[in-house]
Amino acid sequence: MAGLEDVARLAGVSASTVSRAMTRPDMVSPRTLERVRAAAERVGFRANPAARALTTGRTGFLAMLVPGLDNPFYAGTIAGAQAMAKETGRWLIIAVTDGSAEREAAALSELEGQVDGFVLLMPVGTADELKRVNERRPVVVVNRKVGGLTSYTVDTPGGLGRIHDRLVELGHTDVAYLAGPPGSWMDRRRRQTLADHATRPDLRIQVFGPMRPEFTEGAAAADAVRASGCTAALAYNSAVLLGLVFELSRRGVRVPEDISVAAADDMAFADLPGTPLAAVRVPVAELGERAVSALAATIDAEPGTPRPASRTLPTAVRLAGSLAPPPRS
Amino acid sequence: MAGLEDVARLAGVSASTVSRAMTRPDMVSPRTLERVRAAAERVGFRANPAARALTTGRTGFLAMLVPGLDNPFYAGTIAGAQAMAKETGRWLIIAVTDGSAEREAAALSELEGQVDGFVLLMPVGTADELKRVNERRPVVVVNRKVGGLTSYTVDTPGGLGRIHDRLVELGHTDVAYLAGPPGSWMDRRRRQTLADHATRPDLRIQVFGPMRPEFTEGAAAADAVRASGCTAALAYNSAVLLGLVFELSRRGVRVPEDISVAAADDMAFADLPGTPLAAVRVPVAELGERAVSALAATIDAEPGTPRPASRTLPTAVRLAGSLAPPPRS
DNA sequence: TACGATGCTGCAAGCGCTTGCAGAAGCGCT
């Protein structure tokens, strides 16, 4: 492994000059800069990150704590974060917490000394705990709001609400909601939104589930949904929705003539052949990008600079295709 | 940040003793050990990882290079690797290469100094390049075989072949294969396997695609498959398969009476209500676990110890449900 | 020509930990 000293010897300068040439080129005369660069190139110099971290206190690592990897929402956000991390010249450490408070706390405290900052995707710790971490290393929170910390959230409920509004406008009164996994925070929020929207006395939301957000589970709920008398169904995500539609269509129920459907989806729009599915689309990658970019900005900022502002990103809603007036029974 | 020195002062010993107490407890007397531990606890001591890395040359980080995060195969393997990394007391850095050779090479060389070893998921670099990396840091390869390196692969083709055998046994001669994404290595391998299996002159494989491995794309292929005269269909994964079945069933084609279907799936078995889908199940988590565990073993081993042996993990195959004799036309 | 200002460079300290070496203390034995 070629070190500073090797380059210095070859270039005929001192190690400090090499160091400066690599990290603050404007402090070195053009001539020596060039010599040093050539020498560094020649011996394949690569600064030892540990040594650098020891002196500067910066590691070039960012930690991202996520509940899991299975969910497309998580995966998309991670991918976005990852891309932005690369862009700011850092690496991302992914720590999976399984949504457990202890694991989250453990990862936080173990990684504290090894990273320059944290991105917390749907953290479960208390606001106080998170704020305490933020005192040592900058923290950006995603998909949860924590007062005093920079957080990025996404307006899925808003999108879902707009779909529900449209259903009401079309004349639906009884809407089924195929829920997500038990205990899911996102699911709870969506349910709440629907409840908040169905305030008119003639409007009803019937919840099916909780269920794993999979095709099979949606399919399994088909009979119950049909028996419920609902003329529209919203699903936690599009896998569930496709399962529902699959099973309904086997029974001769047509979309959207007989039932309107939509997904509060995590990521891309899904389609049936010939029938685009109405859905809420969440800009997951952007969420990750923004979080990391804000984090990087905080790390690079002079102390005393105010934190970047929190934001709620809008969701896109597609209303076409699978929404129609209820059948006149 | 409490350091070694702080603990030493409080415990009334030297910093070296504290260091030994933390890393090699058997080298200090029980009494001082206890005192040191109490003091460390009291001041909240946490060794500075950068300083430790500087002296020991070990960072406690492992890098895992993956083509992407979107694919359940990748996600599952990462999750397994992640879990095992935690178990061996290390952290995993995920670097996404998008399957590009340059990005892979860049990540490899940039991370070389920052990690204790590499897990490469389906690397695209040449065997020589990878071996060269292995000379500096231990490398374990997943889902590709590289002579001279420890690699873990999974016998998906074997599983797929068994399904095809079963179809032949049931009397099918014309089998459709709904292919995966263009340029996919896994897809190519599966296609090859089928071709190798259909050697009898009366056996034919018809390939549809390539296509994105999604529900919609499988659905879109339905008409073509029906027109092809195939009595059985294999799909790259279960999303594609479900799409196909969905669209076929809308047209009155029943599974398995009219057509037998199976998926060369990445992860869990999928089900239709009432009809379990035949599929190849890949032990993705185990793959990740084994890779990391082998890597950790190599890192901890005395120099000169032989590399852990490469292995191909068997796949589970479910033959039930969606496989039946072809209809007598 | 002489002076201070400016631009580059080298020296040396130090980041916080690990570890070889040597001294101190404790042990069993004759």
Added chain:
DNA sequence: AGCGCTTCTGCAAGCGCTTGCAGCATCGTA
């Protein structure tokens, strides 16, 4: 009691880099 041996502890060097400080040219200006 005295010896050699083991066990434990402290000293100090050093991991490879960054950075404050001081020294030395060099330059512009009076």
